[in-house]
Amino acid sequence: MGRNILFFVVIGLFFTLSACDENDNLQVFSLDQEIQLGQQLDSSIMSNPQEYPVLDTARHADAYSYLENIFFGILNSEEVAYRETFPWQIRIIQNDSTLNAFAAPGGFVYVYTGLIRYLDSEDDLAGVLGHEIAHADLRHSMRNIQRQYGIGILLSLILGEGGNQLTQIVAQLAAGAAGLSFSREFEREADEASVEYLSQTPYNCAGARSFFQKLTEDGKTSGIPTFLSTHPNPTNRFEDITDKAQAIGCSTQPYNPPSYQDFQRMLPG
Template sequence: MRHFLLSLFIPLAITLSSCDRNNNFVMMAPEEDAALGKQLSEQILSQPEQYQVLDPDEYPESYAYLRNIVQTILESGEVVYKEEFPWKVYIVKDDQTLNAFATPGGYIFVYTGLIKFLEKESDLAGVIGHEIAHADLRHASRQIQKAQGLNFVLSLILGENNNALGEIAAQLAGHLAGLQFSREYEQEADARSVEYLAQTSYPCSAAASFFQKLQQEEKQGRTPTFLSTHPSPENRVKEILAHSQQLGCDTTSTSSGAYQEFQNSLP
């Protein structure tokens, strides 16, 4: 009987101690998210034929502008892992791709095609808020946990598989731009984006206007990469607007010449 009770207690103790700060069951520690993200970013930067990342030293003003958007969202007070993750941002030169993605640990990659496609800074802030939410809610780590199984994650935690992070990074590096999350995760990221932006000067529903613009593209027979890797925006606009109304946050959108200057600064 005692052995039976102990066998029950150990998994229970692991479960109780493995809820993260978003109250989700994630056995990987935030430090492992950051380590995986670092390895992934290094893999991406080493593949210029697939990811043509602009050099920050050559485009300091462009990067400063984009970092300011990221920092504004991080300063909202709503990003749970603001201090634990490095939150680095990169610009990928590809005018044909309307996309952005974030690795675990908050390494954010934004395509020039997306930046030039959008008309307002707030629209871009809505997308970046969505991608920050994926990292902050630890969606990739939760997805890895489901795909690899608890035994794999336990071996990682216990140090029994020292090459695990490198193996995962190698597998993901070539597919991050097309990484697909469940509808539940996408809804969570949409809602969290609203909550982030509600505490900034941006309209909290900014992600909705982005999806509306994507819908227009789809109606014209063009399917942006973002739509091929994310669920249809058909109901997402309604959900974002409904959440904004529920929070009672400002949805007024304004534009400025600064965003056009940012667009023009890119190659």
């Protein structure tokens, strides 16, 4: 009898504490907890330079200044729900063999030098960054954790318990951050959000599609981000992004400043 009462108390507490976020998605974690998790993940990445050789911001100030100009330009979009809530941050990871970028909870975004070198224009990079910003802004990482670990562990965290479990989650996210995969639904949402974000910038609002097109033309089958390799194939993604751009009537004219090649040369290698 006691266990039954406890069960209903826990379930009632769950629904009391749960709320919908700015994008009308049910969330168990608070924004503060999400930011805390992102900060812990970032600390884990920074403390593991062998796996994540992050470029120093002081030594590579010019490269960071260029990248942050693109990044924060996209964040100025009124479509980014948490643009003033998350402590948005972008880091460059030196690995020329990896064509990847990923987002951690709370607005922490990471991009590999291999991806920056592979892309042909600033529009292309803006499209990919818009996609990763969307994963953070739509709270996809946190929603993945909810699906993976269930209500019980999440409740223990909300109640201030299970610190070791939080550490375990952070460790698992850090270990698999470069290959963090999202569902087909999440990828579609991030693709569409990227178009919406870029529609309020000088960039080609369908900038992300060039990456898919280039990968298809090059026949890349390894070393590509999981947001390309495990979900709708690049051709379908290209078509869906094009359809979204047409639906909202945004400009697909390339911005493509020639300085992008200068940015690529700023990277060590």
